[in-house]
Amino acid sequence: MSEPVETPPAWERSPATAVEPPALVVPAPPTIRVRHLWHRFANRDVLRDVTFDVGAGEIFGFIGPNGAGKTTTIRVMATLLEPMAGRVEIDGIDVTLDPEAVRKVIGYMPDHAGVYDRITVREYLEFFADSFRVPSISVVDAVLELTDLGKLQDRLVAEMSKGMKQRLQLARILLHDPKVLILDEPASDLDPRARIEIRDLLLELRGLGKTIFLSSHILTELSDVCTSIGILERGRLVVAGPIHEISARLEAIRAAEAHGHAPPPRYVPPGVRALVPTPAPTPPGQAAPASPEAAGAPVPAIDPSASAAPPQPHVPAPVPPTPNVRRVKLRVLGNPEAAAYFLRGGPGIVEVSVLGGVVHVGYQGTETKIAEMVTHLVHRNIGIVGVEPERNELERIFLEVTRGDVQ
Amino acid sequence: MSAQTGTAPNAGASRLRRLLDDPNPIWIRELRQSARLVRTPIILCVLSILATLAIASIGGLVSINESPATTGYVLFQVFFSLAYFVVTFVGPAVAANAIASEREGRTWEAVILTGLRPAVIARGKFLAAYTSISMYVVMLAPVGALPFLFGGVTATETIVAFGFLFLIAALAVAFGLAVSSKMNSLRAALVVTLICAVIVSLNVYGWLGVGLSIPAHRAWPGVPDGPPVWLPTAYARAPFDLTYVLCLILLPIVATALPAWFLYEVTIANLTSITDDRSTGLKRWFLVAAPVFALCTAAPIVAVDSYDETAVAIAGICVLLVFLVGSVYLFLGDSLGPSRRVRLHWDRQGVGPLRRLLGPGIVGTSMMQLGGAAFAFLLPVAVGLIAVMNNGSPTENSKQILLVALYAGSFYLFSVGFGAFLRARSSTALLSRILLLAVHFLVAVGPWIVAAIAGIFASTAGRSALIVAAPSPIYVFVAVGAVETSGEEMLVAAAVVASAVWGLLGLMFFALARSRVRRVIAAHEAALGESDRILAEEDAAAVRAMEEAAAAAAAQPAAVAPPAEPEPQAAG
Numbered sequence: 001m002s003e004p005v006e007t008p009p010a011w012e013r014s015p016a017t018a019v020e021p022p023a024l025v026v027p028a029p030p031t032i033r034v035r036h037l038w039h040r041f042a043n044r045d046v047l048r049d050v051t052f053d054v055g056a057g058e059i060f061g062f063i064g065p066n067g068a069g070k071t072t073t074i075r076v077m078a079t080l081l082e083p084m085a086g087r088v089e090i091d092g093i094d095v096t097l098d099p100e101a102v103r104k105v106i107g108y109m110p111d112h113a114g115v116y117d118r119i120t121v122r123e124y125l126e127f128f129a130d131s132f133r134v135p136s137i138s139v140v141d142a143v144l145e146l147t148d149l150g151k152l153q154d155r156l157v158a159e160m161s162k163g164m165k166q167r168l169q170l171a172r173i174l175l176h177d178p179k180v181l182i183l184d185e186p187a188s189d190l191d192p193r194a195r196i197e198i199r200d201l202l203l204e205l206r207g208l209g210k211t212i213f214l215s216s217h218i219l220t221e222l223s224d225v226c227t228s229i230g231i232l233e234r235g236r237l238v239v240a241g242p243i244h245e246i247s248a249r250l251e252a253i254r255a256a257e258a259h260g261h262a263p264p265p266r267y268v269p270p271g272v273r274a275l276v277p278t279p280a281p282t283p284p285g286q287a288a289p290a291s292p293e294a295a296g297a298p299v300p301a302i303d304p305s306a307s308a309a310p311p312q313p314h315v316p317a318p319v320p321p322t323p324n325v326r327r328v329k330l331r332v333l334g335n336p337e338a339a340a341y342f343l344r345g346g347p348g349i350v351e352v353s354v355l356g357g358v359v360h361v362g363y364q365g366t367e368t369k370i371a372e373m374v375t376h377l378v379h380r381n382i383g384i385v386g387v388e389p390e391r392n393e394l395e396r397i398f399l400e401v402t403r404g405d406v407q
Numbered sequence: 408m409s410a411q412t413g414t415a416p417n418a419g420a421s422r423l424r425r426l427l428d429d430p431n432p433i434w435i436r437e438l439r440q441s442a443r444l445v446r447t448p449i450i451l452c453v454l455s456i457l458a459t460l461a462i463a464s465i466g467g468l469v470s471i472n473e474s475p476a477t478t479g480y481v482l483f484q485v486f487f488s489l490a491y492f493v494v495t496f497v498g499p500a501v502a503a504n505a506i507a508s509e510r511e512g513r514t515w516e517a518v519i520l521t522g523l524r525p526a527v528i529a530r531g532k533f534l535a536a537y538t539s540i541s542m543y544v545v546m547l548a549p550v551g552a553l554p555f556l557f558g559g560v561t562a563t564e565t566i567v568a569f570g571f572l573f574l575i576a577a578l579a580v581a582f583g584l585a586v587s588s589k590m591n592s593l594r595a596a597l598v599v600t601l602i603c604a605v606i607v608s609l610n611v612y613g614w615l616g617v618g619l620s621i622p623a624h625r626a627w628p629g630v631p632d633g634p635p636v637w638l639p640t641a642y643a644r645a646p647f648d649l650t651y652v653l654c655l656i657l658l659p660i661v662a663t664a665l666p667a668w669f670l671y672e673v674t675i676a677n678l679t680s681i682t683d684d685r686s687t688g689l690k691r692w693f694l695v696a697a698p699v700f701a702l703c704t705a706a707p708i709v710a711v712d713s714y715d716e717t718a719v720a721i722a723g724i725c726v727l728l729v730f731l732v733g734s735v736y737l738f739l740g741d742s743l744g745p746s747r748r749v750r751l752h753w754d755r756q757g758v759g760p761l762r763r764l765l766g767p768g769i770v771g772t773s774m775m776q777l778g779g780a781a782f783a784f785l786l787p788v789a790v791g792l793i794a795v796m797n798n799g800s801p802t803e804n805s806k807q808i809l810l811v812a813l814y815a816g817s818f819y820l821f822s823v824g825f826g827a828f829l830r831a832r833s834s835t836a837l838l839s840r841i842l843l844l845a846v847h848f849l850v851a852v853g854p855w856i857v858a859a860i861a862g863i864f865a866s867t868a869g870r871s872a873l874i875v876a877a878p879s880p881i882y883v884f885v886a887v888g889a890v891e892t893s894g895e896e897m898l899v900a901a902a903v904v905a906s907a908v909w910g911l912l913g914l915m916f917f918a919l920a921r922s923r924v925r926r927v928i929a930a931h932e933a934a935l936g937e938s939d940r941i942l943a944e945e946d947a948a949a950v951r952a953m954e955e956a957a958a959a960a961a962a963q964p965a966a967v968a969p970p971a972e973p974e975p976q977a978a979g
Contacts, residue, residue, distance in 0.1 A: 035945075036938075036941075078516075080516055085938065087938070096682075096747070096748060097747060097751055098748070099680075100522055103520050103521070104522060110516060113513055113516075113517060114512040114514040114517075115514065116436065116440060116514060118439075118444065119436065123411070123436070123439055125410075126411045127410075127432055127433075127435070128517070130409050130410050130435070131432045131518065131521035131522075131523050132521050132522065133522070137410045137413065156443075172517065
């Protein structure tokens with residue numbers, strides 16, 4: 001009796017087996033939906049046509065300079081402020097029409113929130129458990145355990161550190177098991193250890209299926225946890241979407257510009273300022289600019305909820321176990337492609353690309369790796385004229401898309 | 408189940424049992440916080456020691472020359488006067504701390520986001536502050552028993568006095584809470600509350616204490632005239648009859664319940680979002696308070712001598728007018744109309760038209776005020792007219808009452824109409840209130856200033872020149888005097904004309920306000936409709952695009968699929 005032949009793995013992915021008609025994917029509705037939001041204080045528009053979506057299970061980082069309108073947006077979402085125009089829906093509920101229902105599905109932690117000092121941690125949580133009408137006392141124990149505050153449950157709140165108070169705030173907003181957590185600057189004024197702890201806690205909460213909306217000034221902190229971001233400047237949403245998509249888009253634009261092409265024309269939905277100015281019409285006879293699609297770069301959903309764009313299925317991207325990839329830009333004498341050739345595949349080298357005559361290298365390891373790269377290239381007769389560590393990806397995006405204006 | 412107390416309420420349990428098993432969470436939390444405040448027991452001890460020393464010293468001094476019974480009565484007066492001021496100063500201060508401190512300490516938002524209703528928050532804060540002030544009274548209670556050592560007062564008087572102390576404490580706390588609910592700053596809340604508390608408590612002590620003791624002595628000779636704490640004595644010494652029931656049972660209940668209800672509703676309204684229904688509670692209070700107040704102004708007409716009936720009726724109408732005009736200022740805080748959210752809740756709950764009339768909306772509020780006021784004015788006017796008709800010389804007195812009622816009614820109509828107009832035109836309620844106050848002041852005082860500048864008071868033309876002051880509501884007293892004097896019919900006619908003008912102006916302003924409110928609401932609704940339409944179109948476009956994308960995705964693989972490769976043959 002013959003052994004059955006094992007089907008090669010490649011065959012499992014063959015087109016023949018993939019011709020089944022795909023099922024119609026019904027996109028999950030976004031958990032947070034902000035549409036054409038306007039707000040004004042006195043004669044100043046603090047929010048201007050802000051539109052974005054946050055899908056279920058995402059960690060959405062809301063970034064912007066001071067006075068950009070982040071807290072106003074958050075307060076509207078938290079039902080503490082009514083928008084002058086536009087609509088905000090949390091879990092499909094309009095915050096203006098049914099704030100009581102919205103309050104049941106959100107947990108809001110404001111920046112610099114106060115706490116009651118003369119009660120213990122447990123008493124504090126018991127009070128909010130009663131106020132939320134939590135049916136069981138065991139919820140308090142569960143939240144204490146989740147936030148690792150069990151050991152401090154009999155300590156007076158007044159005697160706690162800032163980091164622990166932030167943790168207590170986070171525990172408070174988890175008592176009624178909300179679907180959405182809205183955190184305004186949760187790590188401000190915290191020391192590095194407390195920040196790391198809060199970040200880890202957020203990742204754990206995301207694992208529990210919470211959608212987290214988070215504003216912060218600390219970009220490195222956001223880049224560690226966020227699956228998507230929105231950047232707000234002078235009350236307008238400049239860009240929104242997954243970080244890697246925005247990054248790729250910007251990279252493509254940069255590449256096009258480096259090759260002397262005008263940036264590609266693209267649709268800019270209402271409320272979102274163009275990343276690049278609208279290009280001038282192409283003169284007859286000149287080659288059309290290479291679009292990012294043509295260059296193989298994915299096009300980010302700059303504003304997924306915009307009127308002309310269909311809502312994309314929001315499947316939360318799993319947080320990859322991010323290897324700590326550092327980046328450096330090398331300016332070389334002679335052919336940069338040759339330098340890139342020599343570097344590719346080297347130990348610890350993750351990626352190499354040439355953009356605008358500059359070699360961009362992603363690597364893992366310490367800074368001695370840069371020295372090794374330089375030595376390696378010099379030994380191959382490639383002169384190095386500049387070495388410049390690249391910024392954090394999110395910082396780069398932020399600096400690129402904002403103008404530094406304040407209201 | 409209450410996590411704080413570890414108890415669960417039973418479904419069939421009494422209200423008190425449920426309150427104990429499932430207590431207000433804010434109340435319990437505040438009690439826990441207060442229990443850890445070190446200064447509270449120290450303050451209580453110091454206060455008790457000082458009160459004991461004061462009472463002992465005064466008792467020692469008085470007993471040198473007076474009999475023990477007199478000494479006991481003096482100590483009774485001194486103790487309860489001191490306790491009254493402690494309660495009326497400390498109570499509002501403690502309550503003022505309640506909500507303003509949460510707002511200043513940035514814990515307020517966390518509380519309202521729990522979904523606790525404003526009424527629950529208000530009750531929790533009230534109970535916490537009231538418990539705190541009650542501790543002061545309880546600590547002072549042993550000192551209050553010292554007069555028993557001397558005699559002169561009965562146990563009933565002391566118990567009733569303590570009962571009133573708790574009642575006054577409740578009102579004081581409710582007042583402090585109402586102020587606190589409006590303020591964002593703790594200091595501002597404390598300052599405003601204490602200034603108001605000092606003014607009100609001194610006036611109440613003077614007028615209702617010392618002042619009312621004289622008529623009380625006339626009514627019940629057993630009650631001494633002069634001492635401020637006469638009410639507990641009256642309960643023990645007055646004969647039980649209809650006057651007793653009316654003055655010592657019904658009147659105190661009304662005098663306590665109506666302000667307490669008002670302060671409760673004001674607190675809830677202040678804690679409620681401006682786009683929620685913050686009108687219904689206050690309107691309910693008004694619809695009850697206006698007739699009750701009118702009844703209180705009409706009752707003395709029956710009680711006084713026939714000679715004073717007209718004066719008392721006129722005074723009653725004037726007092727009622729002051730109350731009603733005050734309510735105009737109160738309801739200027741109403742919004743132009745119910746918000747979408749409120750209408751949605753009404754629709755969900757199937758609310759009827761009457762309940763909707765009690766909801767937000769300045770036009771409905773004005774109509775409700777006019778209806779309530781018409782009924783309220785009718786009471787003292789009708790009672791006054793009936794009383795003077797029975798006296799034999801009815802014509803002039805009736806004319807006087809009718810004249811005052813006409814002027815008061817038409818001026819009230821003007822106030823309501825003009826108030827609604829201002830509210831419809833201005834962006835904030837505060838601005839409307841300030842403008843209305845300015846107009847009221849100008850109207851009341853302006854004509855008299857004009858008359859003084861023109862030298863009319865000293866002119867030889869006599870009283871007829873006072874006709875220039877007819878627009879002032881105070882002028883009605885000139886017209887009332889003119890009814891009895893021959894040859895001054897012009898003054899009376901001027902009052903009637905002024906009333907007619909005020910009434911017409913009121914109607915005109917009300918019509919303008921109504922038209923403006925309709926326009927504003929229509930524009931608002933149109934904007935909302937447009938916004939809904941745009942969003943719906945966006946949704947439809949998104950759905951279409953999604954369907955097209957899905958259809959394209961379904962068609963594409965079949966078109967580009969390469970021919971299937973042959974299956975490898977199994978070996979053997």
